[in-house]
Amino acid sequence: MKDTRSKKVYSVVIEPMTTTMKQFFRSLIRPSTLLYPFEKLESGDKKYFGVNGDIWSRYRGWITLNLPACISCGACARACPNKCCVMEKVVDDPDSITKTHMHPRIDFARCLFCELCVQACPVTDCLNMTSIYDITEYDRKDLFYTPKDLYVMYKKAKMEKKFTTMSQGKVASKKE
Amino acid sequence: MSEMWINMGPQHPMTHGLWNLRVKVDGERIADARAEIGYLHRGIEKIAEIKTYTEFIPLSDRFLCYASAMSWEMAYIGAVEKVMNIEIPKRASYIRVIVLELQRIASHLMWLASWTADLGLLTMFLYAMREREQFLDLMQMITGGRLHYVYMRFGGVVKDLPEGFKEIALPVLDQFEKRLRDYKHMMDESEVFILRTKGKGIWEKEYAISMGVTGPNLRASGVKTDLRKETPYLSYADFDFDIATGTACDTYDRYVVRMIEMSESIKIVREALKKLPDGDFKLFSIPRVPPKGSAIFMSEDPRGLSAAYLVSDGTLHPYRLKFRSPTYFNIQGAVPAIIVNERIADVPSIIGSIDVCLGEVDR
Numbered sequence: 001m002k003d004t005r006s007k008k009v010y011s012v013v014i015e016p017m018t019t020t021m022k023q024f025f026r027s028l029i030r031p032s033t034l035l036y037p038f039e040k041l042e043s044g045d046k047k048y049f050g051v052n053g054d055i056w057s058r059y060r061g062w063i064t065l066n067l068p069a070c071i072s073c074g075a076c077a078r079a080c081p082n083k084c085c086v087m088e089k090v091v092d093d094p095d096s097i098t099k100t101h102m103h104p105r106i107d108f109a110r111c112l113f114c115e116l117c118v119q120a121c122p123v124t125d126c127l128n129m130t131s132i133y134d135i136t137e138y139d140r141k142d143l144f145y146t147p148k149d150l151y152v153m154y155k156k157a158k159m160e161k162k163f164t165t166m167s168q169g170k171v172a173s174k175k176e
Numbered sequence: 177m178s179e180m181w182i183n184m185g186p187q188h189p190m191t192h193g194l195w196n197l198r199v200k201v202d203g204e205r206i207a208d209a210r211a212e213i214g215y216l217h218r219g220i221e222k223i224a225e226i227k228t229y230t231e232f233i234p235l236s237d238r239f240l241c242y243a244s245a246m247s248w249e250m251a252y253i254g255a256v257e258k259v260m261n262i263e264i265p266k267r268a269s270y271i272r273v274i275v276l277e278l279q280r281i282a283s284h285l286m287w288l289a290s291w292t293a294d295l296g297l298l299t300m301f302l303y304a305m306r307e308r309e310q311f312l313d314l315m316q317m318i319t320g321g322r323l324h325y326v327y328m329r330f331g332g333v334v335k336d337l338p339e340g341f342k343e344i345a346l347p348v349l350d351q352f353e354k355r356l357r358d359y360k361h362m363m364d365e366s367e368v369f370i371l372r373t374k375g376k377g378i379w380e381k382e383y384a385i386s387m388g389v390t391g392p393n394l395r396a397s398g399v400k401t402d403l404r405k406e407t408p409y410l411s412y413a414d415f416d417f418d419i420a421t422g423t424a425c426d427t428y429d430r431y432v433v434r435m436i437e438m439s440e441s442i443k444i445v446r447e448a449l450k451k452l453p454d455g456d457f458k459l460f461s462i463p464r465v466p467p468k469g470s471a472i473f474m475s476e477d478p479r480g481l482s483a484a485y486l487v488s489d490g491t492l493h494p495y496r497l498k499f500r501s502p503t504y505f506n507i508q509g510a511v512p513a514i515i516v517n518e519r520i521a522d523v524p525s526i527i528g529s530i531d532v533c534l535g536e537v538d539r
Contacts, residue, residue: 060321
Protein backbone atom coordinates (compact mmCIF):
# COMPACT_ATOMS: atom_id res chain seq x y z
CA MET A 1 0.00 0.00 0.00
CA LYS A 2 2.68 2.41 1.07
CA ASP A 3 4.84 1.47 -1.85
CA THR A 4 2.14 2.27 -4.45
CA ARG A 5 1.44 5.55 -2.75
CA SER A 6 5.05 6.69 -2.95
CA LYS A 7 5.11 5.61 -6.58
CA LYS A 8 2.03 7.72 -7.16
CA VAL A 9 3.56 10.74 -5.48
CA TYR A 10 6.52 10.38 -7.80
CA SER A 11 4.48 10.07 -11.00
CA VAL A 12 1.75 12.59 -10.13
CA VAL A 13 3.75 15.29 -8.40
CA ILE A 14 7.46 15.06 -9.05
CA GLU A 15 7.61 14.00 -12.69
CA PRO A 16 5.19 16.59 -14.09
CA MET A 17 6.91 19.15 -11.90
CA THR A 18 10.25 18.38 -13.54
CA THR A 19 8.71 19.08 -16.94
CA THR A 20 7.31 22.40 -15.83
CA MET A 21 10.51 23.41 -14.03
CA LYS A 22 12.53 22.57 -17.14
CA GLN A 23 10.30 24.92 -19.09
CA PHE A 24 10.66 27.57 -16.42
CA PHE A 25 14.45 27.63 -16.55
CA ARG A 26 14.45 27.46 -20.34
CA SER A 27 12.24 30.52 -20.52
CA LEU A 28 14.73 32.45 -18.36
CA ILE A 29 17.39 31.93 -21.03
CA ARG A 30 15.13 32.39 -24.05
CA PRO A 31 11.81 34.04 -23.25
CA SER A 32 8.72 32.99 -25.14
CA THR A 33 7.16 36.43 -25.26
CA LEU A 34 8.14 40.01 -26.01
CA LEU A 35 7.08 43.27 -24.37
CA TYR A 36 5.51 44.20 -27.67
CA PRO A 37 5.35 47.97 -28.09
CA PHE A 38 8.78 48.40 -26.50
CA GLU A 39 10.49 45.37 -28.02
CA LYS A 40 9.79 44.42 -31.60
CA LEU A 41 10.42 41.30 -33.58
CA GLU A 42 13.24 42.10 -35.98
CA SER A 43 14.74 39.93 -38.65
CA GLY A 44 17.56 37.75 -37.39
CA ASP A 45 16.43 38.13 -33.82
CA LYS A 46 17.48 35.16 -31.71
CA LYS A 47 16.49 36.42 -28.31
CA TYR A 48 13.00 35.03 -28.37
CA PHE A 49 11.67 31.48 -28.52
CA GLY A 50 11.46 30.66 -32.20
CA VAL A 51 13.24 29.07 -35.12
CA ASN A 52 16.81 30.10 -35.83
CA GLY A 53 16.35 31.12 -39.44
CA ASP A 54 15.56 34.18 -41.47
CA ILE A 55 11.79 34.13 -41.27
CA TRP A 56 11.30 37.65 -42.61
CA SER A 57 12.75 37.48 -46.11
CA ARG A 58 9.44 36.37 -47.63
CA TYR A 59 7.07 38.17 -45.31
CA ARG A 60 4.02 39.72 -46.91
CA GLY A 61 3.77 43.05 -45.16
CA TRP A 62 3.07 46.63 -46.17
CA ILE A 63 3.02 47.33 -49.91
CA THR A 64 5.05 50.21 -51.32
CA LEU A 65 5.27 51.77 -54.77
CA ASN A 66 8.30 53.21 -56.52
CA LEU A 67 6.40 55.92 -58.40
CA PRO A 68 9.03 56.90 -61.02
CA ALA A 69 9.39 53.25 -62.06
CA CYS A 70 5.65 52.65 -62.54
CA ILE A 71 4.65 52.26 -66.20
CA SER A 72 0.87 52.59 -65.63
CA CYS A 73 0.10 49.16 -67.04
CA GLY A 74 -2.65 48.35 -64.55
CA ALA A 75 -1.64 44.73 -64.04
CA CYS A 76 -1.78 45.11 -60.25
CA ALA A 77 -5.33 46.49 -60.33
CA ARG A 78 -6.47 43.61 -62.54
CA ALA A 79 -4.87 41.01 -60.27
CA CYS A 80 -6.36 42.32 -57.03
CA PRO A 81 -8.99 39.85 -55.70
CA ASN A 82 -11.19 42.40 -53.96
CA LYS A 83 -10.32 45.45 -56.03
CA CYS A 84 -8.79 47.47 -53.25
CA CYS A 85 -5.91 48.30 -55.59
CA VAL A 86 -7.31 50.67 -58.23
CA MET A 87 -5.59 52.89 -60.81
CA GLU A 88 -5.81 56.58 -59.97
CA LYS A 89 -4.72 59.70 -61.80
CA VAL A 90 -1.82 61.56 -60.20
CA VAL A 91 -1.90 65.29 -60.90
CA ASP A 92 1.02 67.69 -60.66
CA ASP A 93 3.69 65.32 -59.51
CA PRO A 94 7.14 65.38 -61.14
CA ASP A 95 7.69 61.74 -60.03
CA SER A 96 4.94 60.48 -62.30
CA ILE A 97 6.52 60.19 -65.72
CA THR A 98 3.99 58.22 -67.75
CA LYS A 99 1.65 59.71 -70.33
CA THR A 100 -1.57 58.82 -68.56
CA HIS A 101 -0.35 59.50 -65.00
CA MET A 102 -2.40 56.53 -63.79
CA HIS A 103 -0.88 54.75 -60.80
CA PRO A 104 -2.22 52.27 -58.24
CA ARG A 105 -3.75 53.44 -55.01
CA ILE A 106 -4.39 50.90 -52.26
CA ASP A 107 -7.09 50.83 -49.61
CA PHE A 108 -5.25 48.94 -46.88
CA ALA A 109 -8.39 48.56 -44.81
CA ARG A 110 -9.54 46.05 -47.41
CA CYS A 111 -6.18 44.65 -48.51
CA LEU A 112 -5.65 40.89 -48.10
CA PHE A 113 -1.84 41.07 -48.38
CA CYS A 114 -1.95 38.17 -50.80
CA GLU A 115 0.98 39.41 -52.94
CA LEU A 116 -0.93 38.83 -56.20
CA CYS A 117 -0.46 42.48 -57.27
CA VAL A 118 3.25 42.38 -56.54
CA GLN A 119 3.67 39.16 -58.51
CA ALA A 120 1.72 40.66 -61.40
CA CYS A 121 3.92 43.78 -61.57
CA PRO A 122 6.20 43.46 -64.64
CA VAL A 123 8.74 46.11 -63.58
CA THR A 124 11.72 45.37 -61.38
CA ASP A 125 11.65 47.26 -58.10
CA CYS A 126 8.31 48.99 -58.60
CA LEU A 127 5.53 47.50 -56.50
CA ASN A 128 7.16 45.89 -53.48
CA MET A 129 6.31 44.00 -50.36
CA THR A 130 8.07 44.91 -47.14
CA SER A 131 8.42 43.27 -43.75
CA ILE A 132 6.70 46.20 -42.02
CA TYR A 133 3.78 44.75 -40.08
CA ASP A 134 2.73 47.18 -37.40
CA ILE A 135 1.14 50.19 -39.03
CA THR A 136 -2.18 50.99 -37.41
CA GLU A 137 -4.41 54.02 -37.54
CA TYR A 138 -7.27 55.35 -35.47
CA ASP A 139 -9.40 56.09 -38.54
CA ARG A 140 -9.93 53.75 -41.44
CA LYS A 141 -9.72 56.69 -43.83
CA ASP A 142 -6.06 57.01 -42.90
CA LEU A 143 -5.45 53.56 -44.35
CA PHE A 144 -6.38 54.81 -47.80
CA TYR A 145 -3.02 55.24 -49.55
CA THR A 146 -2.71 57.33 -52.70
CA PRO A 147 0.23 56.67 -55.08
CA LYS A 148 2.10 59.54 -53.46
CA ASP A 149 1.66 58.05 -50.00
CA LEU A 150 2.87 54.70 -51.30
CA TYR A 151 5.97 56.40 -52.69
CA VAL A 152 6.65 57.99 -49.31
CA MET A 153 6.42 54.51 -47.78
CA TYR A 154 8.79 53.21 -50.45
CA LYS A 155 11.44 55.77 -49.52
CA LYS A 156 11.01 54.98 -45.85
CA ALA A 157 11.28 51.21 -46.44
CA LYS A 158 14.32 51.67 -48.65
CA MET A 159 16.07 53.62 -45.93
CA GLU A 160 15.33 50.91 -43.34
CA LYS A 161 16.07 48.04 -45.80
CA LYS A 162 12.73 46.37 -45.25
CA PHE A 163 12.11 44.93 -48.71
CA THR A 164 11.38 41.25 -49.04
CA THR A 165 12.34 38.97 -51.90
CA MET A 166 9.96 38.82 -54.82
CA SER A 167 8.27 35.77 -56.20
CA GLN A 168 10.73 33.52 -57.96
CA GLY A 169 8.13 32.13 -60.30
CA LYS A 170 6.86 35.13 -62.19
CA VAL A 171 9.78 37.41 -62.96
CA ALA A 172 13.22 35.95 -62.49
CA SER A 173 15.05 39.28 -62.67
CA LYS A 174 13.10 40.81 -59.80
CA LYS A 175 15.15 41.26 -56.69
CA GLU A 176 14.87 43.27 -53.49
CA MET B 177 -40.35 20.72 -13.91
CA SER B 178 -36.85 19.51 -13.23
CA GLU B 179 -35.87 19.62 -16.91
CA MET B 180 -34.91 22.80 -18.66
CA TRP B 181 -33.17 24.03 -21.80
CA ILE B 182 -29.88 25.88 -21.54
CA ASN B 183 -28.21 27.80 -24.35
CA MET B 184 -24.46 27.20 -24.54
CA GLY B 185 -23.47 29.74 -27.13
CA PRO B 186 -23.36 31.53 -29.50
CA GLN B 187 -20.92 33.44 -27.32
CA HIS B 188 -19.46 30.87 -25.00
CA PRO B 189 -15.84 29.82 -24.53
CA MET B 190 -16.81 26.21 -25.20
CA THR B 191 -17.99 26.77 -28.75
CA HIS B 192 -14.66 27.75 -30.42
CA GLY B 193 -16.50 29.91 -32.87
CA LEU B 194 -20.08 30.92 -33.21
CA TRP B 195 -22.70 28.27 -32.79
CA ASN B 196 -25.39 27.56 -30.31
CA LEU B 197 -25.54 24.31 -28.41
CA ARG B 198 -28.93 23.98 -26.72
CA VAL B 199 -28.88 21.37 -24.01
CA LYS B 200 -31.81 20.00 -22.05
CA VAL B 201 -30.65 19.29 -18.54
CA ASP B 202 -32.18 17.08 -15.94
CA GLY B 203 -30.31 18.15 -12.85
CA GLU B 204 -26.69 17.61 -13.76
CA ARG B 205 -27.40 15.17 -16.59
CA ILE B 206 -27.89 16.06 -20.23
CA ALA B 207 -31.21 14.71 -21.48
CA ASP B 208 -31.18 16.11 -25.01
CA ALA B 209 -29.24 18.55 -27.17
CA ARG B 210 -29.59 20.51 -30.37
CA ALA B 211 -26.98 22.28 -32.47
CA GLU B 212 -27.86 25.56 -34.13
CA ILE B 213 -25.36 26.69 -36.73
CA GLY B 214 -25.31 29.44 -39.32
CA TYR B 215 -24.02 32.40 -37.33
CA LEU B 216 -20.85 32.58 -39.39
CA HIS B 217 -22.29 32.14 -42.86
CA ARG B 218 -20.45 34.28 -45.40
CA GLY B 219 -21.58 32.75 -48.67
CA ILE B 220 -18.18 31.52 -49.80
CA GLU B 221 -19.58 29.21 -52.48
CA LYS B 222 -21.52 32.07 -54.05
CA ILE B 223 -18.55 34.44 -53.87
CA ALA B 224 -16.49 31.85 -55.76
CA GLU B 225 -18.80 32.24 -58.75
CA ILE B 226 -17.90 35.91 -59.25
CA LYS B 227 -14.14 35.52 -58.71
CA THR B 228 -11.64 34.27 -61.24
CA TYR B 229 -9.79 31.06 -60.47
CA THR B 230 -6.60 32.76 -59.26
CA GLU B 231 -8.47 35.41 -57.30
CA PHE B 232 -10.17 32.75 -55.25
CA ILE B 233 -6.90 31.29 -53.89
CA PRO B 234 -6.43 33.97 -51.17
CA LEU B 235 -10.09 33.61 -50.25
CA SER B 236 -10.00 29.82 -50.01
CA ASP B 237 -7.77 29.96 -46.96
CA ARG B 238 -9.59 32.81 -45.30
CA PHE B 239 -13.20 31.75 -45.63
CA LEU B 240 -12.76 28.11 -44.68
CA CYS B 241 -10.90 26.88 -41.65
CA TYR B 242 -8.53 29.60 -40.49
CA ALA B 243 -6.57 27.18 -38.29
CA SER B 244 -5.64 24.93 -41.21
CA ALA B 245 -5.66 27.22 -44.22
CA MET B 246 -3.18 25.23 -46.27
CA SER B 247 -5.25 22.06 -46.41
CA TRP B 248 -8.24 23.99 -47.76
CA GLU B 249 -6.06 25.63 -50.36
CA MET B 250 -5.06 22.12 -51.34
CA ALA B 251 -8.70 21.01 -51.60
CA TYR B 252 -9.59 23.89 -53.92
CA ILE B 253 -6.46 23.72 -56.04
CA GLY B 254 -6.65 19.96 -56.26
CA ALA B 255 -10.15 20.21 -57.72
CA VAL B 256 -9.07 22.79 -60.31
CA GLU B 257 -6.02 20.72 -61.26
CA LYS B 258 -8.21 17.68 -61.67
CA VAL B 259 -10.46 19.54 -64.12
CA MET B 260 -7.38 20.86 -65.96
CA ASN B 261 -6.07 17.29 -65.96
CA ILE B 262 -2.44 18.18 -65.25
CA GLU B 263 0.29 16.30 -63.46
CA ILE B 264 2.40 18.43 -61.12
CA PRO B 265 6.19 18.00 -60.87
CA LYS B 266 7.58 15.64 -58.25
CA ARG B 267 9.33 18.39 -56.32
CA ALA B 268 6.16 20.47 -56.17
CA SER B 269 4.19 17.59 -54.75
CA TYR B 270 6.90 16.94 -52.14
CA ILE B 271 6.86 20.59 -51.09
CA ARG B 272 3.09 20.40 -50.82
CA VAL B 273 3.35 17.36 -48.57
CA ILE B 274 5.83 19.19 -46.34
CA VAL B 275 3.65 22.28 -45.91
CA LEU B 276 0.48 20.23 -45.46
CA GLU B 277 2.03 18.15 -42.71
CA LEU B 278 3.48 21.21 -40.96
CA GLN B 279 -0.03 22.63 -41.16
CA ARG B 280 -1.47 19.46 -39.67
CA ILE B 281 0.88 19.73 -36.69
CA ALA B 282 0.05 23.42 -36.22
CA SER B 283 -3.67 22.69 -36.43
CA HIS B 284 -3.51 19.83 -33.95
CA LEU B 285 -1.48 22.02 -31.58
CA MET B 286 -4.15 24.70 -31.85
CA TRP B 287 -6.71 22.04 -30.98
CA LEU B 288 -4.59 20.82 -28.06
CA ALA B 289 -4.27 24.35 -26.73
CA SER B 290 -7.95 25.21 -26.93
CA TRP B 291 -9.13 21.86 -25.66
CA THR B 292 -6.83 21.79 -22.64
CA ALA B 293 -7.92 25.34 -21.88
CA ASP B 294 -11.48 24.00 -21.84
CA LEU B 295 -10.39 21.37 -19.34
CA GLY B 296 -8.65 23.97 -17.21
CA LEU B 297 -5.12 22.79 -17.89
CA LEU B 298 -3.71 26.21 -18.66
CA THR B 299 -0.10 25.01 -18.46
CA MET B 300 -0.63 22.79 -21.47
CA PHE B 301 -2.44 25.61 -23.25
CA LEU B 302 0.61 27.85 -22.99
CA TYR B 303 3.03 25.09 -24.02
CA ALA B 304 0.98 24.06 -27.04
CA MET B 305 0.55 27.63 -28.23
CA ARG B 306 4.28 28.21 -27.90
CA GLU B 307 5.14 25.08 -29.87
CA ARG B 308 2.64 26.12 -32.53
CA GLU B 309 4.52 29.40 -32.83
CA GLN B 310 7.56 27.51 -34.08
CA PHE B 311 5.58 25.84 -36.82
CA LEU B 312 4.02 29.15 -37.79
CA ASP B 313 7.56 30.53 -38.02
CA LEU B 314 8.53 27.68 -40.35
CA MET B 315 5.44 28.35 -42.47
CA GLN B 316 6.27 32.05 -42.52
CA MET B 317 9.72 31.19 -43.75
CA ILE B 318 8.33 29.18 -46.66
CA THR B 319 5.22 31.14 -47.59
CA GLY B 320 5.49 34.62 -46.12
CA GLY B 321 2.28 34.41 -44.13
CA ARG B 322 1.55 33.21 -40.63
CA LEU B 323 -2.06 32.14 -41.01
CA HIS B 324 -3.09 32.91 -44.56
CA TYR B 325 -0.53 31.39 -46.86
CA VAL B 326 -1.33 32.17 -50.47
CA TYR B 327 1.23 29.56 -51.40
CA MET B 328 -0.19 27.02 -53.80
CA ARG B 329 -0.86 27.71 -57.45
CA PHE B 330 -2.31 25.59 -60.22
CA GLY B 331 0.54 23.29 -61.20
CA GLY B 332 2.69 23.61 -58.10
CA VAL B 333 3.65 26.19 -55.54
CA VAL B 334 4.51 29.84 -56.00
CA LYS B 335 7.98 29.83 -54.43
CA ASP B 336 10.57 27.15 -53.96
CA LEU B 337 11.59 26.11 -50.45
CA PRO B 338 14.05 28.68 -49.06
CA GLU B 339 17.70 27.79 -49.09
CA GLY B 340 18.85 25.96 -46.00
CA PHE B 341 15.32 25.16 -44.93
CA LYS B 342 16.20 21.57 -44.14
CA GLU B 343 18.94 22.57 -41.72
CA ILE B 344 16.57 24.88 -39.88
CA ALA B 345 13.51 22.63 -39.87
CA LEU B 346 15.09 19.36 -38.72
CA PRO B 347 16.26 20.61 -35.27
CA VAL B 348 12.82 22.11 -34.69
CA LEU B 349 11.19 18.76 -35.47
CA ASP B 350 13.61 16.85 -33.23
CA GLN B 351 13.04 19.24 -30.37
CA PHE B 352 9.29 19.13 -30.79
CA GLU B 353 9.21 15.35 -30.86
CA LYS B 354 11.03 15.23 -27.54
CA ARG B 355 8.76 17.80 -25.97
CA LEU B 356 5.63 16.13 -27.29
CA ARG B 357 6.65 13.01 -25.40
CA ASP B 358 7.17 15.10 -22.25
CA TYR B 359 3.82 16.81 -22.60
CA LYS B 360 1.95 13.58 -23.22
CA HIS B 361 3.56 12.07 -20.16
CA MET B 362 2.67 15.13 -18.11
CA MET B 363 -0.98 14.94 -19.18
CA ASP B 364 -1.34 11.20 -18.81
CA GLU B 365 -0.06 11.26 -15.24
CA SER B 366 -2.61 13.86 -14.26
CA GLU B 367 -5.35 12.13 -12.30
CA VAL B 368 -7.84 14.91 -12.93
CA PHE B 369 -7.24 14.78 -16.64
CA ILE B 370 -7.83 11.04 -16.78
CA LEU B 371 -10.98 11.28 -14.68
CA ARG B 372 -12.41 13.94 -16.94
CA THR B 373 -11.61 12.22 -20.23
CA LYS B 374 -11.66 8.43 -19.88
CA GLY B 375 -15.03 6.88 -20.61
CA LYS B 376 -16.62 10.23 -21.42
CA GLY B 377 -18.35 10.99 -24.70
CA ILE B 378 -18.55 7.50 -26.16
CA TRP B 379 -18.97 7.63 -29.93
CA GLU B 380 -20.16 4.25 -31.18
CA LYS B 381 -18.39 3.01 -34.28
CA GLU B 382 -21.47 2.18 -36.36
CA TYR B 383 -23.19 5.41 -35.42
CA ALA B 384 -20.13 7.48 -36.30
CA ILE B 385 -19.86 5.84 -39.71
CA SER B 386 -23.56 6.33 -40.42
CA MET B 387 -23.36 10.03 -39.57
CA GLY B 388 -20.45 10.66 -41.92
CA VAL B 389 -17.89 11.35 -39.19
CA THR B 390 -14.34 11.31 -40.54
CA GLY B 391 -10.78 12.01 -39.55
CA PRO B 392 -9.23 11.54 -36.10
CA ASN B 393 -12.69 11.26 -34.53
CA LEU B 394 -13.55 8.22 -36.63
CA ARG B 395 -10.11 6.72 -36.11
CA ALA B 396 -10.54 7.09 -32.35
CA SER B 397 -13.72 5.04 -32.71
CA GLY B 398 -11.68 2.18 -34.06
CA VAL B 399 -12.03 2.55 -37.84
CA LYS B 400 -8.68 2.34 -39.54
CA THR B 401 -9.16 4.79 -42.38
CA ASP B 402 -6.98 7.52 -43.77
CA LEU B 403 -7.20 8.99 -47.27
CA ARG B 404 -3.44 9.49 -47.33
CA LYS B 405 -3.06 5.72 -47.21
CA GLU B 406 -6.17 4.52 -49.02
CA THR B 407 -6.25 6.76 -52.07
CA PRO B 408 -2.88 8.52 -51.92
CA TYR B 409 -3.02 11.96 -53.44
CA LEU B 410 0.16 14.01 -54.02
CA SER B 411 3.16 11.85 -53.09
CA TYR B 412 1.81 10.30 -49.93
CA ALA B 413 2.39 6.85 -51.32
CA ASP B 414 6.17 7.41 -51.04
CA PHE B 415 6.17 7.89 -47.31
CA ASP B 416 6.12 5.48 -44.47
CA PHE B 417 3.69 6.28 -41.69
CA ASP B 418 1.10 4.58 -39.53
CA ILE B 419 -2.57 5.25 -39.01
CA ALA B 420 -3.32 5.89 -35.36
CA THR B 421 -6.50 4.26 -34.11
CA GLY B 422 -8.26 4.07 -30.79
CA THR B 423 -10.44 1.40 -29.27
CA ALA B 424 -12.41 2.98 -26.45
CA CYS B 425 -14.21 5.56 -28.65
CA ASP B 426 -14.01 8.13 -25.84
CA THR B 427 -12.57 11.61 -25.38
CA TYR B 428 -9.26 10.25 -24.20
CA ASP B 429 -8.80 8.18 -27.35
CA ARG B 430 -9.48 11.17 -29.56
CA TYR B 431 -6.71 12.96 -27.70
CA VAL B 432 -4.32 10.04 -28.05
CA VAL B 433 -5.02 9.67 -31.78
CA ARG B 434 -4.19 13.32 -32.41
CA MET B 435 -1.02 13.13 -30.34
CA ILE B 436 0.15 10.11 -32.36
CA GLU B 437 -0.82 11.83 -35.60
CA MET B 438 1.46 14.72 -34.75
CA SER B 439 4.45 12.42 -34.35
CA GLU B 440 3.52 10.62 -37.58
CA SER B 441 3.44 13.99 -39.35
CA ILE B 442 6.92 14.72 -38.02
CA LYS B 443 8.03 11.43 -39.57
CA ILE B 444 6.54 12.38 -42.94
CA VAL B 445 8.12 15.84 -42.98
CA ARG B 446 11.50 14.42 -42.06
CA GLU B 447 11.31 11.81 -44.78
CA ALA B 448 10.09 14.32 -47.36
CA LEU B 449 12.94 16.70 -46.55
CA LYS B 450 15.40 13.85 -46.88
CA LYS B 451 14.07 12.57 -50.19
CA LEU B 452 13.25 16.00 -51.70
CA PRO B 453 13.95 15.62 -55.43
CA ASP B 454 15.42 18.30 -57.68
CA GLY B 455 13.42 19.88 -60.47
CA ASP B 456 10.75 22.47 -60.98
CA PHE B 457 8.60 23.64 -58.15
CA LYS B 458 5.82 24.59 -60.56
CA LEU B 459 4.43 23.47 -63.88
CA PHE B 460 4.63 26.62 -65.96
CA SER B 461 2.63 25.55 -69.01
CA ILE B 462 -0.87 25.33 -67.63
CA PRO B 463 -4.11 26.38 -69.31
CA ARG B 464 -5.37 29.84 -68.40
CA VAL B 465 -8.80 28.52 -67.45
CA PRO B 466 -9.95 24.95 -66.88
CA PRO B 467 -11.87 23.32 -69.73
CA LYS B 468 -15.51 22.33 -69.45
CA GLY B 469 -16.04 19.60 -66.92
CA SER B 470 -16.36 18.80 -63.27
CA ALA B 471 -14.25 17.09 -60.65
CA ILE B 472 -14.26 16.27 -56.98
CA PHE B 473 -11.03 16.28 -55.02
CA MET B 474 -10.88 14.71 -51.59
CA SER B 475 -8.07 15.15 -49.12
CA GLU B 476 -7.33 14.34 -45.52
CA ASP B 477 -7.80 17.55 -43.56
CA PRO B 478 -6.57 17.72 -39.94
CA ARG B 479 -10.26 17.47 -39.02
CA GLY B 480 -11.36 14.78 -41.43
CA LEU B 481 -12.27 14.28 -45.03
CA SER B 482 -12.44 17.56 -46.90
CA ALA B 483 -13.60 17.76 -50.47
CA ALA B 484 -14.06 20.40 -53.12
CA TYR B 485 -16.43 19.87 -56.03
CA LEU B 486 -15.86 22.13 -59.01
CA VAL B 487 -18.03 22.54 -62.08
CA SER B 488 -16.35 24.52 -64.82
CA ASP B 489 -18.10 25.85 -67.91
CA GLY B 490 -14.91 27.00 -69.60
CA THR B 491 -15.25 30.67 -68.61
CA LEU B 492 -13.03 32.71 -66.28
CA HIS B 493 -15.15 31.98 -63.23
CA PRO B 494 -16.15 28.68 -61.62
CA TYR B 495 -19.70 27.70 -62.50
CA ARG B 496 -20.18 26.04 -59.13
CA LEU B 497 -17.84 25.32 -56.26
CA LYS B 498 -18.97 23.18 -53.39
CA PHE B 499 -17.00 22.36 -50.27
CA ARG B 500 -17.56 19.37 -48.05
CA SER B 501 -16.41 20.27 -44.60
CA PRO B 502 -15.58 17.54 -42.08
CA THR B 503 -16.54 19.52 -39.00
CA TYR B 504 -20.09 20.02 -40.28
CA PHE B 505 -20.63 16.27 -40.26
CA ASN B 506 -18.74 15.84 -37.01
CA ILE B 507 -21.04 18.29 -35.23
CA GLN B 508 -24.13 16.62 -36.69
CA GLY B 509 -22.87 13.25 -35.55
CA ALA B 510 -21.78 14.47 -32.16
CA VAL B 511 -24.43 16.67 -30.82
CA PRO B 512 -27.21 14.64 -29.42
CA ALA B 513 -25.34 11.33 -29.38
CA ILE B 514 -22.09 11.75 -27.50
CA ILE B 515 -23.17 14.20 -24.81
CA VAL B 516 -26.44 12.60 -23.80
CA ASN B 517 -26.31 11.21 -20.26
CA GLU B 518 -23.06 13.02 -19.49
CA ARG B 519 -22.75 15.70 -16.85
CA ILE B 520 -23.07 19.29 -17.94
CA ALA B 521 -19.56 20.12 -16.72
CA ASP B 522 -18.14 17.57 -19.14
CA VAL B 523 -19.81 19.08 -22.20
CA PRO B 524 -16.99 21.56 -22.99
CA SER B 525 -14.34 18.86 -22.86
CA ILE B 526 -16.37 16.41 -24.99
CA ILE B 527 -17.35 18.97 -27.63
CA GLY B 528 -13.81 20.37 -27.58
CA SER B 529 -12.39 16.93 -28.26
CA ILE B 530 -14.06 16.71 -31.69
CA ASP B 531 -12.04 19.75 -32.86
CA VAL B 532 -14.68 22.24 -33.88
CA CYS B 533 -13.85 24.92 -36.41
CA LEU B 534 -16.85 27.04 -37.30
CA GLY B 535 -15.29 28.78 -40.25
CA GLU B 536 -15.72 25.67 -42.34
CA VAL B 537 -19.07 24.58 -40.92
CA ASP B 538 -20.99 27.66 -42.01
CA ARG B 539 -18.76 28.64 -44.93
